[in-house]
Amino acid sequence: xxxxxxxxxxxxKQIITLLFALLLYFPFYMPLAKYMxxxxxxxxxxxxxxxEMLKISSIEHKFLISKLIFFKxxxxxxxxxxxxxxxxxxxxxxxxxxxxxxxxVYLDPYNMDTYYFAQAVLTWDAGMxxxxxxxxxxxxxxxxxxxYFPYFLGxxxxxxxxxxxxxxxxxIDAAKITKDPLFANLAARYMYEANQTEAAIxxxxxxxxxIFNQSIKxxxxxxxxxxxxxxxxxxxxxxxxxxxxxxxxxxxxIVEAGLLNKIPDDPYDxxxxxxxxxxVRTTSKFSSATGKK
Amino acid sequence: xxxxxFIINKMKEIFFVxxxxxxxxxxxxxxxxxxxxxxxxxxxxxxxxxxxxxxxTAITIFLSLVSFVLIILTIFLGVNLIFADIExxxxxxxxxxxxxxxxxxxxxxxxxxxxxxxxxxILFCSSFISITISSIFYPPVIPxxxxxxxxxxxxxxxxxxxxxxxxxxxSSFSTNLFLPLFATVGIYIIGSMTQEIMNFINTPxxxxxxxxxxxxxxxxxxxxxxxELLDLKAKAIYSLPLGIKYIFFxxxxxxxxxxxxxxxxxxxxxxxxxx
Numbered sequence: 001x002x003x004x005x006x007x008x009x010x011x012x013k014q015i016i017t018l019l020f021a022l023l024l025y026f027p028f029y030m031p032l033a034k035y036m037x038x039x040x041x042x043x044x045x046x047x048x049x050x051x052e053m054l055k056i057s058s059i060e061h062k063f064l065i066s067k068l069i070f071f072k073x074x075x076x077x078x079x080x081x082x083x084x085x086x087x088x089x090x091x092x093x094x095x096x097x098x099x100x101x102x103x104x105v106y107l108d109p110y111n112m113d114t115y116y117f118a119q120a121v122l123t124w125d126a127g128m129x130x131x132x133x134x135x136x137x138x139x140x141x142x143x144x145x146x147x148y149f150p151y152f153l154g155x156x157x158x159x160x161x162x163x164x165x166x167x168x169x170x171x172i173d174a175a176k177i178t179k180d181p182l183f184a185n186l187a188a189r190y191m192y193e194a195n196q197t198e199a200a201i202x203x204x205x206x207x208x209x210x211i212f213n214q215s216i217k218x219x220x221x222x223x224x225x226x227x228x229x230x231x232x233x234x235x236x237x238x239x240x241x242x243x244x245x246x247x248x249x250x251x252x253x254i255v256e257a258g259l260l261n262k263i264p265d266d267p268y269d270x271x272x273x274x275x276x277x278x279x280v281r282t283t284s285k286f287s288s289a290t291g292k293k
Numbered sequence: 294x295x296x297x298x299f300i301i302n303k304m305k306e307i308f309f310v311x312x313x314x315x316x317x318x319x320x321x322x323x324x325x326x327x328x329x330x331x332x333x334x335x336x337x338x339x340x341x342x343x344x345x346x347x348x349x350t351a352i353t354i355f356l357s358l359v360s361f362v363l364i365i366l367t368i369f370l371g372v373n374l375i376f377a378d379i380e381x382x383x384x385x386x387x388x389x390x391x392x393x394x395x396x397x398x399x400x401x402x403x404x405x406x407x408x409x410x411x412x413x414x415i416l417f418c419s420s421f422i423s424i425t426i427s428s429i430f431y432p433p434v435i436p437x438x439x440x441x442x443x444x445x446x447x448x449x450x451x452x453x454x455x456x457x458x459x460x461x462x463x464s465s466f467s468t469n470l471f472l473p474l475f476a477t478v479g480i481y482i483i484g485s486m487t488q489e490i491m492n493f494i495n496t497p498x499x500x501x502x503x504x505x506x507x508x509x510x511x512x513x514x515x516x517x518x519x520x521e522l523l524d525l526k527a528k529a530i531y532s533l534p535l536g537i538k539y540i541f542f543x544x545x546x547x548x549x550x551x552x553x554x555x556x557x558x559x560x561x562x563x564x565x566x567x568x
Binding site for chain 2: 052055056057059060061063064067071074108110111112113116117143145146210213216
């Protein structure tokens with residue numbers, strides 16, 4: 001039996017139909033892509049079911065879901081960093097971001113990426129120290145071999161919460177795990193003196209070395225720069241005090257005394273000043289979020 | 294002794310026929326090839342997005358991929374094993390030979406497990422490439438435990454063996470494809486959730502649920518297979534220590550459960566009128 005061959009005009013019709021569809025593909029897709037890109041922030045990060053429901057419905061894939069939630073959080077944050085100004089360009093929904101990260105560690109309490117990201121972003125940018133500490137304590141129970149948990153906890157208690165007793169206890173834990181004298185020194189330092197700015201710079205530089213994500217690295221670089229400027233001014237205040245037996249009331253006095261050539265620039269576009277307690281502050285409050293939605 | 298040898302020989306024939314048919318089949322080839330491509334190219338690329346856990350992310354995605362592939366393979370091949378033979382009247386031919394129905398059922402089961410094991414081994418060998426690439430750039434703090442990864446895969450195969458036993462059980466009395474298919478999927482979902490539900494029931498909030506809900510949940514927990522017992526992903530991903538006692542009891546639990554299900558399948562199939 002002869003198999004009837006397709007008539008040439010039928011084959012031509014198929015090719016034309018295919019070409020026509022290909023031609024229409026981008027004109028239809030691009031407006032949709034633009035629409036998706038302009039969606040409000042709260043829709044972009046999305047919503048999650050309750051942790052318990054997500055854990056039950058993830059069945060055996062909770063580790064993968066945990067990683068996916070982390071990736072989503074990271075892309076959400078990274079998309080809001082301006083690579084030129086290295087600062088946050090759009091307002092970030094930190095509460096939802098915290099919920100996402102909390103759910104990620106609930107599904108996989110061993111997922112170090114989530115804890116690291118929370119420590120890098122939620123503490124400095126959102127001031128959610130206690131929330132991050134609660135997450136880190138969960139991680140510390142599971143990743144008992146990892147010195148980063150007591151290290152991060154120690155730093156948070158010392159730098160943000162000024163609870164030097166708890167800080168030194170955690171630094172001792174970190175020292176026991178790593179046998180690194182750095183942590184023992186930090187523990188001793190927070191017991192007897194309050195050299196917070198220098199410790200913060202050391203801490204951030206260590207994080208900057210080890211992080212792979214570029215947008216977070218840029219964010220950290222800016223923070224390191226502002227703290228180095230603060231440390232410089234603090235050291236000059238000590239020199240001023242030693243020379244003139246009093247604290248400077250205004251920052252210009254340090255320049256007029258010849259101890260500084262000029263007041264350092266604030267990478268967050270603020271101005272440095274000395275408050276009534278003699279602490280170096282900046283009008284930018286170490287943040288340059290412009291609130292664009 | 295010679296009778297036992299005879300039984301095993303007959304079962305072996307069904308096993309080899311099932312294994313050969315499965316390995317040559319399009320479903321096995323298609324799933325394995327797609328999984329291999331995903332494993333070798335996609336996993337290393339995606340895992341590099343991790344901040345500090347590149348190798349661990351590669352292992353996570355690999356193990357989830359293997360779980361996904363094996364469950365599809367088990368369900369689609371498992372429900373078809375007996376159903377296809379009955380549909381094409383092959384069962385009459387096979388059972389007219391000196392093979393009992395129980396040998397037929399067990400031979401089919403072992404053939405199915407053999408196919409799943411072959412797929413798992415192929416994926417395990419390919420994982421050397423994807424996981425090694427990921428760990429070269431950013432080595433993990435705790436070295437990768439290939440033994441744990443192998444055990445996670447082996448336990449996954451055991452899990453699939455339980456699911457496969459169920460698919461054969463449902464096929465032993467069903468007259469259509471859909472009942473074994475959906476029932477087996479249902480068993481997989483229930484079995485994967487029971488431990489989490491039980492954990493939830495034991496929380497202060499869970500204890501406030503109505504007594505009937507708690508009773509049913511506990512009943513389901515003890516009757517249906519607890520597949521989470523055979524989930525070693527955390528141990529494999531983070532190279533955590535594994536207890537020998539746990540391995541022994543989990544393997545024992547799986548063998549006992551499979552024996553119960555297949556025994557029921559054999560009992561039903563022996564009474565079934567294949568006409």
